[in-house]
Amino acid sequence: MQLIYAIVQDKDVARLSERLVKTGIRATKLASTGGFLRSGNTTFMIGVDDERVDEVLDLIKQSCRSREQLVTPLSPLGNQVESYVSYPVSVQVGGATVFVVKVDRFEQF
Ligand code: 2BA
Numbered sequence: 183m184q185l186i187y188a189i190v191q192d193k194d195v196a197r198l199s200e201r202l203v204k205t206g207i208r209a210t211k212l213a214s215t216g217g218f219l220r221s222g223n224t225t226f227m228i229g230v231d232d233e234r235v236d237e238v239l240d241l242i243k244q245s246c247r248s249r250e251q252l253v254t255p256l257s258p259l260g261n262q263v264e265s266y267v268s269y270p271v272s273v274q275v276g277g278a279t280v281f282v283v284k285v286d287r288f289e290q291f
């Protein structure tokens with residue numbers, strides 16, 4: 183069994199959730215925050231048998247789009263921790279950031 187962590191943009195969540203449910207793949211959604219943009223995204227935890235991993239990765243690919251985002255992160259100015267400057271940055275986000283991890287043991291009680 184493998185555990186797929188997929189970090190997706192909030193705009194893609196409904197589409198991916200629907201496809202996972204339709205194909206009978208179980209998942210848990212966690213509200214998460216990107217460390218760079220500090221804006222909300224969603225992390226799916228999807229436990230699947232090894233032979234379904236590629237199918238799930240295809241579903242994620244089909245459901246998640248890449249987007250340009252203009253954001254204004256806060257960055258430290260100089261050595262003063264309390265001094266911050268804001269400036270707009272354009273970044274390309276997504277489609278999805280995915281980690282596939284082997285599960286040593288799976289139990290449900
Ligand atoms: P954020 O950390 O908010 O990053 C959003 C987007 O900002 C990234 O898109 C990337 O295009 C850009 N970015 C991130 N760090 C940067 C930096 N130091 N300098 C310049 N640009 C930077 P994605 O790569 O598609 O990542 C989307 C989200 O996936 C990330 O949101 C984060 O929540 C997660 N993520 C990406 N790589 C990760 C990793 N190696 N480990 C854990 N989470 C990751």
